[in-house]
Amino acid sequence: MNLRPASEFPLSQLADLMTRSFEGYFVPINITESALLTMLKRDSIDLTSSRVMMKEDKPIGIALIARRGWTSRLAAMGILSEGRNQSLGTQTMHKLIEEAKERQDKEMILEVIEQNTAGVKLYEKVGFKKIRRLVGYKLENPQVESNEELKEIDIRELARLVTYHGLKDLPWQLSGTTIMQHTPPSRAFKLNDAYCLISNPDATDIVIWSVLVKSRSRGAGLSNVMIKTLFKKFQNKIWHVPAIYPEEMSFIFEQVGMQRENISQWQMSLNL
């Protein structure tokens, strides 16, 4: 097996390889070229540092690497089903860690589905440590009361606040830097000192991408009022909280009646 820079391949081929490498995954994965473009932009994936795994001159898997400052993130790694469980994943991880050290990175991070035994085992084996559990929630068509009103704000304003008020080691996809890359039809709202970012509210399914309460106003139930007001503003929707939120934030979603998803993730880190 050898590794080639993902930047040598057309996007359509990378998207197709990703879809096939995640065959039989815990959640259905279908990566189109446009979905891949969104991932690259939003999550700072660097195709020159990402790798296509080659066996006998044929692509057999893919590892996407995102980079910001001194930190690398393994954004995705998948191997075609015929290549799994033959230590290709382990070999690839060793090389990716070596390459990150060569470029003077100080930390490599990733998130892995807790129920993905092969993935968790592999990352622990090469030295990653669990930081915290990440959880997701869902709620269909909530019936709530609220007389409050949300004010729409620029997504960039929310991104600046998350950078300032959020945890320093927030999962990559919740960080201010990622939030900054969201654009309409996603929308950001505020209610007093509480803020949120949601995907296009015209769709039936809406994703909550960010929830923030300014440090000075925490503990006063503001997020509860804001989320209920959001549910009231956009009715007959299915609300999703992806499994990228620290477990210590779960009360925010539980207090508005959302149900925990079965799938959770480990946020993991390796000091280089």
Ligand SMILES: CC(C)(COP(=O)(O)OP(=O)(O)OC[C@H]1O[C@@H](n2cnc3c(N)ncnc32)[C@H](O)[C@@H]1OP(=O)(O)O)[C@@H](O)C(=O)NCCC(=O)NCCS
């Ligand atoms: C996860 C994945 C990348 C691992 O790569 P791999 O080449 O199959 O893994 P390896 O052969 O290097 O094995 C790593 C460890 O996991 C174990 N393992 C592999 N498959 C397993 C399975 N189905 N169940 C339990 N353990 C498994 C191996 O025994 C090995 O542990 P060991 O060294 O103690 O024996 C690969 O299975 C895959 O592409 N899966 C689908 C996509 C995916 O889950 N990606 C990870 C998302 S973050």
